[in-house]
Amino acid sequence: MVESFRAFLVNQTDARFTSGIRTLTLDDLPLGEVTIRVRYSSVNYKDGICSLPNSRLVTQYPMVPGIDLAGEVIESQDTRFRSGDPVIVTSYDLGTGHFGGYSEIARVPASWVVPLPEGLTLREAMILGTAGFTAALSLQRMEENGLRPDSGPVLVTGATGGVGSTAVAMFSQLGYQVIASTRKESEHAFLRELGANEIVSPDELVLRDGDSFANLPERFAGAVDPVAGKALPYILNTMKYGGCITVSGFTGGPELAASVFPFLRRAITFIGIDSVLCPMSIRAPLWQRIARELKPQKVLEHIVQEISLDQLPQTLERILRGDMRGRAIVRL
Ligand SMILES: NC(=O)c1ccc[n+]([C@@H]2O[C@H](COP(=O)([O-])OP(=O)(O)OC[C@H]3O[C@@H](n4cnc5c(N)ncnc54)[C@H](OP(=O)(O)O)[C@@H]3O)[C@@H](O)[C@H]2O)c1
Structure with a gap:
């Protein structure tokens, strides 16, 4: 497993606010049963708010924002998930109180993880995202x-x-x-x-x-x-x-x-409508329904703009200005 990786980190102390791309190690990640190689994240209005100084949504600093991620399991202490499984994680405290999707590697509680349904790719899952x-x-x-x-x-x-x-x-x-x-x-x-x-x-x-x-x-x-x-x-x-x-x-x-x-x-x-605490008994079947019949077959690629981690700061500014067209996904 890689020892160090890139992430977008925000930090607030009494004196000052900083944000930018940093190199983290596995020891920097929060506790959780499932470690994931993140392939894509996405940019939501909430991520914009979390990237601002004194954000009312970030419950602890430093924080890696990103309320959405999709990737492959690297290792899991929960037997429901195995190395290589493609998974989606959105909502709960992801990117607000627990390091989120703007990171090449993430570690999350198993109870937040949704297996990627058949009929959806990791990229498509993040074009839709939260x-x-x-x-x-x-x-x-x-x-x-x-x-x-x-x-x-x-x-x-x-x-x-x-x-x-x-x-x-x-x-x-x-x-x-x-x-x-x-x-x-x-x-x-x-x-x-x-x-x-x-x-x-x-x-x-x-x-x-x-x-x-x-x-x-x-x-x-x-x-x-x-x-x-x-x-x-x-x-x-x-x-x-x-x-x-x-x-x-x-x-x-x-x-x-x-x-x-x-x-x-x-x-x-x-x-x-609340997606954050939507129970898993509704969440997982709804992702399956999305894969089966709600994924906009013909226009998904029209909705998306793909960006790199380095392009994230200006895209977060754009969403806060109400200036987006469709969805931006972050390739990691
Ligand atoms: N309840 C939940 O679980 C949940 C989940 C996801 C998002 N949300 C919330 O839903 C909202 C939209 O999120 P999003 O990620 O879709 O954001 P978004 O991509 O920025 O879309 C918001 C859209 O609202 C319109 N808008 C922006 N500022 C406005 C203003 N001052 N007055 C009138 N219209 C304005 C713009 O559309 P036009 O330019 O086309 O008019 C903008 O594209 C946010 O408040 C977000 O926090 C809630």
């Missing part, structure tokens, strides 16, 4: 609530981002009519390639004086919302009867001003 898993979890929760392709259009906000772009592609692949909301006029063609049937600007998704569910049209049977902010009150008031909203993020802001009327009069369901 963002794609969150999109899939949203889709599944909405289906559990009765959503079907003939229920009506599904709105996806932040459509050019990680959760948004993977949601557009997955819903489209299953035959849903997808309305994509983006601030980026330059990316309309990209969203159509992913399968969006209609594209709207978030400026259209804002309540004006006097607007309420009673005088607005019923537009959406479902909504996948990783943005929240100003659009969410509008979305609530324009859902079709029995519609369902999944909220997974707040790049547009965390506050929500709403009345209970759309819930009561239109029987709307509002579902919070």
Whole structure:
């Protein structure tokens, strides 16, 4: 086994914050039953926040960020995993309280490890990563609530981002009519390639004086919302009867001003999505479903940009500016 390897490390002391590529040894890694040769990681909005000074998400320093990784097991003290097994690790404390995916070698608790399902490569697993898993979890929760392709259009906000772009592609692949909301006029063609049937600007998704569910049209049977902010009150008031909203993020802001009327009069369901503590009994079968039918077959390569560890700092800055198009994966 290699003795030293490269990783992106952030450190915060009272006096100063540092970040950059460092050489680590196996002794630097945290405890865990499974040691993994990481092949790919990915860049999520949360990774951007973890790379900032005094990040509210990093629970201890120094830290190797990276909430996603995929690679091969080097050695395992847990008999469920053997040397050479391809595996995915996302969520839990990975990259926030436990060294994460921006490292050529990682060591993690066995309870976090998902065997790579048949039908998915390590690279594909990271093109989807936490963002794609969150999109899939949203889709599944909405289906559990009765959503079907003939229920009506599904709105996806932040459509050019990680959760948004993977949601557009997955819903489209299953035959849903997808309305994509983006601030980026330059990316309309990209969203159509992913399968969006209609594209709207978030400026259209804002309540004006006097607007309420009673005088607005019923537009959406479902909504996948990783943005929240100003659009969410509008979305609530324009859902079709029995519609369902999944909220997974707040790049547009965390506050929500709403009345209970759309819930009561239109029987709307509002579902919070959490990928971090999603139980393994849901997580592992959902990765299998992703491999089987949700992986966007035709457009996966359109979504991705592959970067090296050295290109990571500028990509983390980009995601914090809301400037991403699809997903960035890190090759290690
Ligand atoms: N609940 C969970 O388990 C879970 C899992 C994954 C992610 N998340 C959360 O979901 C959100 C998206 O994550 P991501 O990794 O997909 O990020 P991302 O790739 O940066 O995508 C976010 C998208 O939101 C839009 N956006 C950014 N800033 C905005 C602003 N100020 N106002 C309005 N829209 C803005 C942009 O889309 P357009 O330019 O196309 O409008 C951007 O591409 C984050 O809040 C993240 O923490 C939660």
